[in-house]
Structure formats: C-alpha cells, structure tokens
Amino acid sequence: MRSQYDTVIIGIAIGACFPVLSYLAIQTIFDTLTSMNLIDGVTSSSALGRERSLFLFAICGNIIPIQIMNKKKWTQAIRGLMFPTFFYIAFWMYTYGPYLLHNF
Numbered sequence: 001m002r003s004q005y006d007t008v009i010i011g012i013a014i015g016a017c018f019p020v021l022s023y024l025a026i027q028t029i030f031d032t033l034t035s036m037n038l039i040d041g042v043t044s045s046s047a048l049g050r051e052r053s054l055f056l057f058a059i060c061g062n063i064i065p066i067q068i069m070n071k072k073k074w075t076q077a078i079r080g081l082m083f084p085t086f087f088y089i090a091f092w093m094y095t096y097g098p099y100l101l102h103n104f
Contacts, residue, residue, distance in 0.1 A: 011077035
C-alpha cells in the first residue's frame with residue numbers, strides 16, 4: 001500500500017527546504033569552528049570559495065532524504081524532490097559556473 005506521504009508535493013517541499021537547512025547547519029558549524037580558532041577565518045580571497053562550497057554541500061545534502069525515501073519506496077516523493085534539486089543546481093551553475101570556467 002502506498003504511503004500518504006508518497007506525493008510529488010511532499011518531495012518538492014522536502015527538496016526545497018532540506019538544502020536550506022543543510023546550508024544553515026554547515027554555516028553554523030563553520031562559524032563555531034572559526035570562533036574556536038580551529039579553522040582560519042574567511043578572508044576576502046577565500047570568501048567566494050567557501051560560499052561556493054557551502055552551497056554545493058547544501059545541495060548535495062539532498063542525498064540524505066533521497067536515500068530515506070528510496071528505502072521506503074516513495075518513488076513519487078523522490079520525483080518531486082528532483083525538481084527543486086535541479087533548480088538549485090541550475091542556480092549554482094548560473095552563479096558560479098562562469099567563474100569556474102574562466103579561472104580553471
């Protein structure tokens with residue numbers, strides 16, 4: 001029997017919210033480590049690289065709900081989760097892609 005949560009709308013909601021929560025969690029960890037002097041603070045030359053990496057890690061954070069949904073066989077929710085994930089990837093490529101292609 002199919003779960004009531006196996007819907008495209010639930011997948012879209014999770015896919016849109018989870019990267020934002022992942023970004024906030026990763027940013028908090030970096031800020032905490034910086035305040036404890038365990039890692040270097042952000043300088044103007046490293047700010048873009050750290051921001052770019054944080055956004056990429058936050059997008060990759062969607063792997064966690066995908067794995068959970070896959071174990072529960074929520075195929076429709078996984079399908080819904082892909083829409084915001086692709087949107088975030090396209091936004092990341094639009095924002096940081098030209099810089100990466102130009103400098104590497």
